[in-house]
Amino acid sequence: MFFINFKKHFNNKGFGIIEALIGITIGGLLLATFSTLIYQTIKINRVNASQIKATMYLQELIEIAKDLEQSATTTIFLPGPTLSCNNCYPKDSGGNTWTLVNVPPEPQLEGIFSRAITISPVSRDATNHEIETPYNFANDDPYTKLATATISWYDGSQNHTQKLETYLYYYGQ
Amino acid sequence: MDNRIKNSGFTLMETVIALGLGLITTALVMSVFSAGLKNIRTIKNTQVLNSSATFFLDKVTYWIKQGKKFDVSPTKNKLTITLPDNTTTIIDKMTFGNSDMDATTTFTLMKKSVQLNFIIQKGSEILSATTTIAQRAF
Numbered sequence: 001m002f003f004i005n006f007k008k009h010f011n012n013k014g015f016g017i018i019e020a021l022i023g024i025t026i027g028g029l030l031l032a033t034f035s036t037l038i039y040q041t042i043k044i045n046r047v048n049a050s051q052i053k054a055t056m057y058l059q060e061l062i063e064i065a066k067d068l069e070q071s072a073t074t075t076i077f078l079p080g081p082t083l084s085c086n087n088c089y090p091k092d093s094g095g096n097t098w099t100l101v102n103v104p105p106e107p108q109l110e111g112i113f114s115r116a117i118t119i120s121p122v123s124r125d126a127t128n129h130e131i132e133t134p135y136n137f138a139n140d141d142p143y144t145k146l147a148t149a150t151i152s153w154y155d156g157s158q159n160h161t162q163k164l165e166t167y168l169y170y171y172g173q
Numbered sequence: 174m175d176n177r178i179k180n181s182g183f184t185l186m187e188t189v190i191a192l193g194l195g196l197i198t199t200a201l202v203m204s205v206f207s208a209g210l211k212n213i214r215t216i217k218n219t220q221v222l223n224s225s226a227t228f229f230l231d232k233v234t235y236w237i238k239q240g241k242k243f244d245v246s247p248t249k250n251k252l253t254i255t256l257p258d259n260t261t262t263i264i265d266k267m268t269f270g271n272s273d274m275d276a277t278t279t280f281t282l283m284k285k286s287v288q289l290n291f292i293i294q295k296g297s298e299i300l301s302a303t304t305t306i307a308q309r310a311f
Contacts, residue, residue, distance in 0.1 A: 027198055031201060031202070031205060034205055034206075034209070035205055037209075038205070038208065038209045038212055041212065041213075041216065042212050042216070045215075045216045045219060045220075048223070049219055049223065052223050052226070052227070053302065056226075056230070056302055056304050057302075057304070059304070060303075060304045060305045063286060063304070063305045063306050063307040064286065064305050064307070065307075066285075066286070066307035066310075067283060067284060067285040067286035067305070067307045067308075068285075069285075069307075069310065070284075070285040070307075070308070070310050071283075071284035071285040090305075092283070092288075096281065096282055096283045096284060097283065097284050098283055098284070098286070169310075171310050
């Protein structure tokens with residue numbers, strides 16, 4: 001009995017084509033799964049790194065707007081519905097002074113990031129003085145402006161956009 | 174007994190094919206695995222760099238927002254901040270963690286902000302960026 005079973009389990013048939021195919025398929029699936037996992041990890045890491053950089057460049061626009069809030073009051077705090085700046089970018093105009101320009105367009109940062117800042121008018125409710133949405137020309141507040149910074153980039157597979165907003169206040173009134 | 178078990182082992186061809194397949198599979202698995210390990214190391218370094226950059230910028234922002242007067246050294250790599258109580262604090266080269274990583278920064282004074290260009294390196298990973306921090310409106 002022992003010898004019969006022994007022979008049954010250790011015959012000389014070798015692997016059949018089906019067994020080989022199943023083995024190769026399972027191995028292939030495992031490799032594909034592992035490779036996909038690594039690829040996705042790299043991709044997520046790259047997206048995260050871009051996101052951190054994008055946030056930093058976006059915050060820089062807001063910080064520069066905060067510089068101009070103090071250093072360029074006459075160009076920022078225009079009365080009425082005029083946009084102080086529409087889709088601009090900051091430029092060192094010499095003499096360590098920031099200016100916002102929109103021509104020519106800013107070269108992409110690191111070859112992928114495109115950013116812009118718009119400074120728009122703000123109006124306040126005549127009764128409670130809270131900021132109104134949408135803007136109402138009749139209640140224009142020339143001493144408050146809305147700075148909206150946006151950044152967009154393409155990470156190789158999809159487009160991303162981030163936006164930050166802050167209010168600028170005229171402190172000299 | 175000899176007759177019954179004499180042909181129960183693998184043939185030479187089977188052994189050679191099995192070894193060949195085994196080697197190819199091992200090589201494939203090892204290449205994917207080592208690439209994975211390398212990427213995990215890179216990801217770890219990048220994350221360390223990103224968190225260090227965030228920490229560095231938070232710290233610099235904290236001091237700049239409090240400053241009322243700023244001076245940059247001629248080499249531009251040292252920022253002296255005079256605080257409202259007239260004490261000063263200096264920001265220059267910053268070392269992180271186990272001293273295997275530091276941030277080298279150059280500062281430029283703008284009218285109401287400080288522009289900084291910093292480079293942080295860990296292993297072969299480098300993070301460099303330029304940003305600006307506005308002074309607080311007094």
